[in-house]
Structures are given as C-alpha cells and as structure tokens.
Amino acid sequence: MINAKNLTKRFGKVDALKGLNLHVKKGSIQGLIGPNGAGKSTTIKILSTLVIANSGDVTINDIPLKRGVSVRSMIGVVPETPRLHENKSARSELRFHAKLYGMSQKEAKSRISDLLYAVQLEDAADRPIRGYSTGMKKRVALALALLHEPEILLLDEPMSGLDPVIRKQFKEIILDLKEMGKTILVSDHDLYTVEELCDSVTIIQDGKTVVEDTIESLRHETGSIAIELRVSDDSTMDGLESKLTSLDCVTDVSQKRGWVIVKVRDSKTDIPVVIHTASNHTDILEAKQTKITLEDIFLKFAGGHHG
C-alpha cells in the first residue's frame, strides 16, 4: 500500500532522512517509531505531500507520490498539533473541507453529521474552535482527516496532549478504522500506545530504517519471553549473567535494580533450562515471567536513544 525506497531529505545543512525505507501493508496499522529527530515527522510530511523529498521513490497504492492530486484523494492526515481556523466552528471548518474534496452539499451535510457524532463533538460543533480544548481540536483534526473517507490515514503523534479518557476513545476509533479496512501509519513516542494499536513497526534512527517487521516477529527475534530472577547474594549476579549468556536458548541477559533479566524465545522449553542453570549457580529468591515489550524491542534496535 505504501512503499518508500531510499528516501532522503535535507533541510539546509541537516540531513533529516538518509535513505529511509518503509513498507506498509494494506489494512494494517503500522507504527513509525524512533528517537527524537530520527525523521518520523519528516516521513509523514513527505507521505502527505507537504514536504518534497530530495530523492527516493514513494508509491501509495502503486501511484507515484509525484502525482500529488491522485495520492491526496487517498490519504487523511492528523498532525501532531492540529492548527485550525480558530474563528470558524468545527462544522464550518468541515464544510469548507468538504468543498475542497468536491463533495455535494447533501453528501457533505450527512457525512459531517456522522463524523461529528463519531468524534463526539456534536454539542460543540457550532462553537468557535478558539474555545476548544486540545483534545477537541484533535478530534476535529481526525474528523477532517476522515471526511473524504480516505483509504490511508497518516497519524503523527495522535495521542500527544490527550488525557487518558480521550486517549482511550482515540484508540477505539483507530481500531474501528482498522476494522473498516483502513491502512494506518502511526508515528508516536508512546511505545505502549503503538504496541496496543499496531501490527507492525518501522524503527528509524538518524533518518534510516533500522528494522521493519511485525511486532511478533521482532519479539521473537528479541526474545519473546523475559524471566526476571532475584538472587539472595548480589555478588553472584555478574557470574550468573555470564553463565546464562552462554546458553543457546538465551537471547539476552541484563541486570536491573537487583534483578537479572533473561530473554528467551520459547517458554515451554527454555524457561526450565534457565531456572535449572541459575539454581545451580546461586540461590534464587524469586522468579517471574514477563512478556517482551515494544520498549525492549525498541531499546535493542535503537540502542537506547529513545527520546
């Protein structure tokens, strides 16, 4: 659905993108994650046709991005901080955009009513936007992005500045959109949100793609399961770490606040081996099993530069 190859973008003397690759499958929700300044927003802006790449090829639904008009009919964009015409109401802002998309008055009226209902802005729809909260503005931006029923949604930090209640509503709306078959690219700092929403992720760093795959595959590569072990004698932790590192079934070992964290791929076969090896080396006070998070994956691939 979205294919970007060797994208480069230079702003003055700064290389924002240095050959980024991105592949988003139809009907999926893909996360675009990376440290601050990695090039996430620039990528979204290029896909939105707002920023022009210096080189590289981008196709959306097999249509080259250069054919801006055809591409823009297929995409909806929600920016990190949506700026709206403050003197207008949500309804008149939507009405203006409906005209930009060539919608008939009748079609626009019914679509706007549906969207205002969906984003829960019916009561405030005729009030000037300048009195809206950040969450309300974000909901207007989402309604604007969905107005022309695009196949693809580009969401840049959709959850930033939202309170927990609105975040939950937003998540539900995004998951509903996926159910409707939309293809969604989400750039977000909140890795827990990305993990909850996305099927796959593209991790970028310094303007390049570090890794791109489904979260499950990356979890498998990182180690699907983490076992946290607490030992009675802290002086044995270093020895235990090197002992466990030598095991074939272990993908990673680290220490964190008195715990030794061991990552393995298979819970059934690998955990007993780890416990047995650890018990032989030192006294184990406590052991618990946790799932590998997207944060673990991110830290492994992005080298701990998460901003």
Added chain:
Amino acid sequence: MVNLFKGVFAIIFDELKFAIRRKTITSYILFSFVFAISLYGTYMQEYGAAQGEMPLLSMFPIELEKGVAPLTDFAIFLMAFFVSALQSASSGTPPDVVLPVDIGITLFIIAPILIALSSLSKLAVRLCASSIARERESKTLYHLLVSPQPRAMAYLSKFIGAIGAAIPMIVLVFAGVVWIIGASFVPYIEVEQAAQLKNQVLIASIVTTFLFASIGMFLSTITRNEESAVNRGGWILKIMIVLTTVWIFLPIFSVAGESTASTIEKITMISPLTLDMIALYGGEMFNQYMLIQLGVGLLFLFSGMMIFVRQDVEY
C-alpha cells in the same frame, strides 16, 4: 475524480471573506475620502478649449509644444495649476484663469488617478501579501495542501480571492473618471478621445492592481509570516511612490538648465507618470507601457506559483 471547481470556488470565497472582514474597510474609507477631495479639486478648476499662448502662460517664457515635448508641457501644467490655485486661495474666489483642457487632463492624472492607483496598489499588495504568509504563520496552510486541490490551483484561487476585494475600488475609480471627464472635459475634447481616456484609466487601474497583487503573492510565498510579508509589500509600494514623486518633479528641473535637460529627460522617460502623460498624445505608447506592467505582473505571479508548488510546508 474530485470536482476541482468546488474547491477552487471555496478557496476564492474563503479568501475573499477574510479580505473583506479584516483588511479593506479602513482602506476604502481613506481612499474614498482622499479620492473624492482630489476629484472635487480637479473639478473646481475652470477649463477651456483655448490653444497656444494663454494669458497665464505668458507669465512664463515657454510655449506649449503638444506632442513634441510632453515633459516641458508638463512643467507648464504644474506651474499653471499652482498659480491658479494660489490665486484662488488668496482671493477666496474660484480661479479666473481658464486652463487649457490639456492641463485639466494632466492634473486629473496627477492627482485623483495617482491617488487611486496608489490606493489600489496598496490594497492589492497588502491583501495578497497576507494570503499565504498568514496561513503559513498560523500553520493552517497544510489543510489546503493535503486536499486534492493542485497547489498551483490553490495559489491562483487565493490570488483571485484576495484581488476580488479590490474590485469595488476599481469600480469607484472608474465611476469617478466617468464623472470628471463628462463634467469637465467632454465639451472640449472629442468623444473618441474622452472614451479613450476612460478606457485607459480603467485599464491602468486593472493592470496596476494586478501588478501589485502579483508582487504581494510573490512576497507571501517567500515570507514566513504575515507581518513581514505585508511590511515588505508596503516598502516596495513606498519606494515606487517616492520614485514616482521624484519623476513628477524632475521635468520641472528639465527647464532649468539646457545641459542637464537631456539627461533628465532620458531619466524621466522611464517614469510611469511620464509614460501616462505621453499616452495622452498617443495610445500606442500607453498600450506598450501597460503590456510591460502586465508582463512584470505575470512574471511575479508565476515565479511565486512555481516556488509555492515546490515549497515544503510545515504543520
């Protein structure tokens, strides 16, 4: 396929609404006041069909050389105007000097028409300079550019919307022109000449508005915020007005010394006013001058459009 025309009209009307709401009311009040006074001042002079040396002109050892030395004629016109105005002011009665119609037409060009063209230019450059820069500053430009409207179309629609607010001013100018020509000059000039004069003023109003609107759009494209864009437009206009004023007074010096006269005459030949005056002696020169203005306007408009089409936009 998206219906582009709906979008185009939406942008035009949105920009026009904004222009009317925020930028034009003060300009229109000021313009109406100054334009009305200058028109009335021109109207109050008494014009006649006298040719050759007039009693007034005998005060100066210079003869009118119609069509041969328009710059010299212009200097005489100015002096004639000042003398008659002084006479009127000192005696408290309407001037008893009957000015030739040529002087009347020239004064009409110098005062009300230059004021009208300056007001139109100011309005056009301000409205257009704010159009894109305003949206870039408030970061609302992205809405327009992620829609299926081609960027070039969005740019031209904003241009049309902004310039639309100047149309009533052009109509007012034309109405004033029709009135003053009918009231003061028609009995003394041929019908074709009167019609040509009206057409020339109308064309000059439209072309000048277009030129400054195009400069405004260009500035709006290359400037990051509204205030800077409008200020830059204002500065360009001020420079043009100062240069025009200098050009107006240069012909006076051209009669002072023979040695410098030819040099000054060459310089003044590039003056819009000089060219406007020469246009009174022949329509061809006027048309050429208007074509140059139109060409420069198109150059600014399309340069701005090409930059805008390739420009990165933030949200």
